[in-house]
Amino acid sequence: MNIPAIEGGTPVRDKKIYYGHQYLDQADYDAVLNVLKSDYLTCGPKIPELEEKLCKITGAKYAVVCSNGTAALHIAAMAAGLGEGDELITTPITFAASANCALYVGARPVFADINDETYNIDPDSVEAHITEKTKAVVAVDYTGQAVELDRLRKICEKHGLVLIEDGAHSIGTLYNGKHIGSIADMTTFSFHPVKTITSGEGGAVLTNSEEYYKKLILARAHGITRDTSLLEYESHGPWYYEQVDIGYNYRLTDIQAGLLISQLDKLEMFKSRRKQIVEMYNNAFADMETLTVQKEIPESDTARHLYILRLNTKKLSIDRKKFFEALAAENVMCNVHYIPVYYFPYYQKLGYKKGLCPKAEKLYDEIISLPLYYGMTDEDVVSVIDAVKKIADYYAV
Numbered sequence: 437m438n439i440p441a442i443e444g445g446t447p448v449r450d451k452k453i454y455y456g457h458q459y460l461d462q463a464d465y466d467a468v469l470n471v472l473k474s475d476y477l478t479c480g481p482k483i484p485e486l487e488e489k490l491c492k493i494t495g496a497k498y499a500v501v502c503s504n505g506t507a508a509l510h511i512a513a514m515a516a517g518l519g520e521g522d523e524l525i526t527t528p529i530t531f532a533a534s535a536n537c538a539l540y541v542g543a544r545p546v547f548a549d550i551n552d553e554t555y556n557i558d559p560d561s562v563e564a565h566i567t568e569k570t571k572a573v574v575a576v577d578y579t580g581q582a583v584e585l586d587r588l589r590k591i592c593e594k595h596g597l598v599l600i601e602d603g604a605h606s607i608g609t610l611y612n613g614k615h616i617g618s619i620a621d622m623t624t625f626s627f628h629p630v631k632t633i634t635s636g637e638g639g640a641v642l643t644n645s646e647e648y649y650k651k652l653i654l655a656r657a658h659g660i661t662r663d664t665s666l667l668e669y670e671s672h673g674p675w676y677y678e679q680v681d682i683g684y685n686y687r688l689t690d691i692q693a694g695l696l697i698s699q700l701d702k703l704e705m706f707k708s709r710r711k712q713i714v715e716m717y718n719n720a721f722a723d724m725e726t727l728t729v730q731k732e733i734p735e736s737d738t739a740r741h742l743y744i745l746r747l748n749t750k751k752l753s754i755d756r757k758k759f760f761e762a763l764a765a766e767n768v769m770c771n772v773h774y775i776p777v778y779y780f781p782y783y784q785k786l787g788y789k790k791g792l793c794p795k796a797e798k799l800y801d802e803i804i805s806l807p808l809y810y811g812m813t814d815e816d817v818v819s820v821i822d823a824v825k826k827i828a829d830y831y832a833v
């Protein structure tokens with residue numbers, strides 16, 4: 437990709453910058469080493485320690501950590517009782533897993549459109565898509581900004597739906613002063629390296645419901661239990677356990693849990709730096725006619741995971757693809773989040789047609805995810821701003 441942004445120009449940056457990067461320090465390395473030297477690499481004491489810490493930070497009653505954010509969504513869908521013939525409403529502007537979790541359990545994902553200013557799922561569109569088959573909503577805190585939880589909760593209560601919040605982007609975010617994880621029926625997190633905190637791979641489901649908690653614990657580990665209150669047959673002896681349901685091996689290791697416990701100590705530091713970077717970007721772009729800044733709702737105090745640059749294509753003589761390539765020529769390596777889920781061949785073959793969610797489709801045509809991560813220096817941020825402005829100004833019409 438060596439298309440110079442501007443004929444004959446030199447790049448704003450001489451070294452490539454990427455859209456996301458993890459941040460680990462000595463405390464993280466020590467935490468991992470301590471687990472490696474301990475008796476338990478998995479199923480050990482770091483798992484309840486991490487779960488208690490997640491509960492303490494978020495205010496949720498229960499946390500179930502698991503192997504990744506996708507597994508978290510899968511066991512949440514199982515705990516919600518979703519199955520054959522049921523429908524789950526979600527947004528197309530998300531990672532495929534938010535919708536795939538319905539397919540895993542034999543249910544059908546239904547796509548509601550977005551609010552074209554916040555880019556989050558539109559509660560009115562959710563309500564318009566409810567049928568007798570609807571059982572759950574997976575609402576994604578896109579970019580880390582909380583969805584309209586008050587309205588979504590009301591809608592779900594009114595129609596008897598389970599509200600699952602996909603918080604893969606939003607650990608650390610507050611909604612009306614309450615932590616994400618303590619509000620929806622179940623909230624899932626991902627700890628992939630591009631997310632705010634990481635264990636390489638990792639996930640969690642948070643809930644205030646004991647009923648969901650018990651189901652999540654079973655689904656995470658083979659549907660097997662030693663809990664005497666759950667056993668169906670008479671015990672054979674002290675070694676006895678039963679498989680009482682279908683489940684998976686979705687366990688997190690103690691190595692990963694040790695790392696996450698240490699990463700959680702840096703959550704507030706990560707959040708405030710991410711907010712600073714977002715503010716620098718917003719200040720630079722808010723008054724430009726060629727660009728649109730994502731609207732922030734006052735209820736959300738956002739630990740921002742992604743910064744979305746939206747092009748006002750009417751005011752530019754190039755499209756998103758050319759803009760993206762021009763940024764790469766400036767050594768600003770971006771990404772696009774997300775291709776609407778139902779555009780994928782797998783979904784097209786299931787019968788989903790383009791045109792389902794016009795606002796989401798228009799958003800997809802106009803967005804680029806700029807670099808945003810804790811380790812960016814102010815100079816990095818300024819160089820990204822300079823590159824964006826250089827291209828936008830040059831191609832402004």
Ligand SMILES: *Cc1c(COP(=O)(O)O)cnc(C)c1O
Nearest residue numbers: 504505506531533604626627628
């Ligand atoms: C990353 C992500 C997931 C999946 O998490 P993994 O840990 O990668 O399995 C799900 N939903 C959203 C919105 C994500 O960004």
